[in-house]
Amino acid sequence: MRQNPQTTGRLRPIDLARRHGLSTQAVRNYEAAGILPAAGRTAHGYRTYAPLHAHALAAFLALVPGHGHGAATSIMRAVNRDDPEEAFRIVDESHAQLLEDRRTLQAVERALRDLGPGAAPAPGAAPAPDDASSPGGMFVGPLAGKLGIGPATLRKWERAGLVTPSRDPRTGYRVYADTDVRDAGLAHQLRRGGYRLDQIAPLIAQVRAAGGLEPLAAALRDWHARLAARGRAMLAGAAELDAYLRHADDGP
Template identity: 95%
Template sequence: MRQNPQTAGRLRPIDLARRHGLSTQAVRNYEAAGILPAAGRTAHDYRTYAPLHAHALAAFLALVPGHGHGTATAIMQAVNRDDPEEAFRIVDESHAQLLEDRRTLQAVERALRDLGPGAAPDDASSPGGMFVGPLAGKLGIRPATLRKWERAGLVTPRRDPRTGYRVYADTDVRDAGLAHQLRRGGYRLEQIAPLIAQVRAAGGLEPLAAALRDWHARLAARGRAMLAGAAELDAYLRHAHDGH
């Protein structure tokens, strides 16, 4: 990347810091981390920055909300070592992760719709719940599958004190149904476990609607932030290419 920090006007660390409400130490830390290009030095060894550094700092701070601090750092480091292809690859991977997160949300919503209002039925094969056989038959799976899900934390049946048999309460039936739908959608157990935990934390399917709305909002905010970050990164790349 062609650059000459001394040719386009000097900026002090405090000048960069004030624009973004940062400390001068933060600016120095960003330079040390490779987020900013190396600063110029005066005859007395004071750091001097140029408008190019201001563009770099603006790009980094714009990338963070959409991509996260670590990814934004990796993008800027790649650009500053004159490896834009690597920077673009990192950006693409981050966008791909956002798309995967959207697909996960859609899968959860489909699973919840498929469960329907009868997700936690009142009928049971034993007082207060269902045994493993009837529940497995209801879902069209083997009892061994339910036991595997139990080991993964997807369902937490209690034990009948008289027989020692597993008894699945209404919430377990609901969670097993949700897990079954997500498994049919190709999701792994380690992906399903945190989603089941969200359902439990929300207190059921109905309260989860608010969490799903928040999930949508956060994904939309990330998408918008990625667009804003891309604009600032493009501006930085253009200035770096022009040698300003």
């Protein structure tokens, strides 16, 4: 008669795999990657797992949505080599990144609330080198410095249509009006939020046309939802990781 793995404490690869809709190969791969502790072996060389492995697999799969596959793997490897301090450090880094992402979103929302009509470069503004400022706007150097990026990044954004600086008629130097500075700041914040250039360009185009927050409302709601989901997933991952640690402390 077949033994029930729940009562014997011995689990086969298929027992772990079925619980989570995985293949047995995936379970073996997780063991090889150090995500699961090493399996036991029968006299015939077949892998056998214990409830400890089930807790490890549950912890890893719960950590992935909040921390990402790479960080979740590193956390489990650290725990399995008996280095919980390293695991906690990685967890802390993920939480710090989530907090930074929340602050980035808040900065984007502040930038949008501060949207104004802007001003064109003053007629007859004195020419200045490409890294200087002008009463009619900013030149590439000061704007790049203000945003903490390189001038080459601003030129790349210009080619993508994110900023549209004018040119001094005598020197050809780029002049960024207030609206260009706004658009560059908005592009910078959205890039930090994980948006690609091809996603940012139509948003900025809509902001220019509408002059308000409405064009970005859906994107901001989605951004809030994604951050909330990550935070909730981190809580779920922490609970499963704690269960695994407690089970490991009690022995297999």
